[in-house]
Amino acid sequence: MMDWTDTHCRVFHRLLAPHARLYTEMVHANAVIHGDRARLLAMDPVEHPVALQLGGSEPELLGAAAKIGAEYGFDEVNLNCGCPSDRVQAGRFGACLMREPQLVADSVAAMVESCDVPVTVKCRLGVDDDHDWDRFLAFIDTVANAGCGMFVIHARNAWLQGLSPKENREVPPLRYDWAYRLKQERPHLQIVVNGGIATQDEATAHLAHTDGAMLGRAAYHDPYLLHRLDVAWFGGELRTRGELLRALRPYIEDQLARGVYLKHITRHLLGLFAGERGGRAFRQVLSEGAHKPGADWSLIEQAIAITESFAGERVDAA
Structure with missing residues (x-):
């Protein structure tokens, strides 16, 4: 959600969904360290709980950025291992990190060491034509052993060549069953499913199998959906x-x-x-x-x- 979920967006979404966990747009670790933090890390107190989503692949830099994020008051730091854009790949971060589980683990370990808030990971099921369950599970286990207790699973592969970011959200088939199976086989981990969720019924159905559902563009293009979900899941009065x-x-x-x-x-x-x-x-x-x-x-x-x-x-x- 780069260039979308800025602080104004998140304040609006918090009003709609008081119980949701909000995520920032992805910010590169270098930008957090050397850039305009007042703009990049802008956050209104009403946003809590809110997670800072980082991009990057250098453990030392990610650790430093996570520390800064925690000091700015973010409740969680999330490492993005799912974005497939060319710009992200050129920087060796995002979805291409699915092929480097040890590097992701080292990055998570550095982030955990440097900050006192939960460190989480958002990832895909694999990249390109890699449909190997054991490889996916090994990625999860390697990263979990480094200190990550929660994974947001965008339940489809990312194609690093040949598809645009938009096509990567639509063309690779969704396999929610992998997220469900992961929760069954690793019940101690928090598993949140993401990808292709467009309605209240679809989001609610995932709760039978996972710990939560993450909405991205559906929540942005139809923000009232967030309000309906919040009322349905947590109670309260539906407001106009x-x-x-x-x-x-x-x-x-x-x-x-x-x-x-x-x-x-x-x-x-x-x-x-x-x-x-x-x-x-x-x-x-x-x-x-x-x-x-x-x-x-x-x-x-x-x-x-x-x-x-x-x-x-x-x-x-x-």
Whole structure:
């Protein structure tokens, strides 16, 4: 979710799902150490619990970055071993690390040693045409022995050549049964399944076999799904989209007062009315108006008012 799940996005998602664990976009260890930490590690206190997701393949640097992340208040540090993009591969991190379990283990050990928060790993089932269960299990065991007690399993292979990152999320077949089997054979590990989960029923079904479900683009493009899941799994009252968005007003107005442009926040709100009458108009109002000088909360009220004029009517597409 690089360039997507920044602090504005996470504050919004926390409002929708008070019990979810949120993850940052992937940040390279070098950037954490040498870059603009105030921007890269920006976090509002309401986000907790929130995990910092790191990229990298040098244990010393990952250890140093994990230490910084913990000092900045993150509740977990996650090492990404699943991203298949060319940029990531060129830096020898992401999904290509599935072929180097000992390096991942050394990296995890360095991270565990340097910080006092849980260190976790997000990975694939394998890379390219490697469909060997024993190799996958050996990767998990090697990394777990280094101190990782939780794995987020994107339940498909990553193709390092020939597929774009988007195609890598859609073309390699999903094999949730591998994540289920891993939980059965390694019950002491926390196993969270990821990949292709698009509905409340799909996410809930995974709880019968694993410890949790991670949503990425589905939660971003239809953020109200997060709210429905939070209520279904943890209880509470289902709130309307408009009510939830209005609850974000104090945060938005505070950010505007700090000099943040409205467009940097509203880009994360565009999917809130997905599938609802007025959803397209809601997106259009925000997309066309949020970048203009002086854009403020009144623009969001204008967008909400359009959806409310339909009195909750629903269509299949908006």
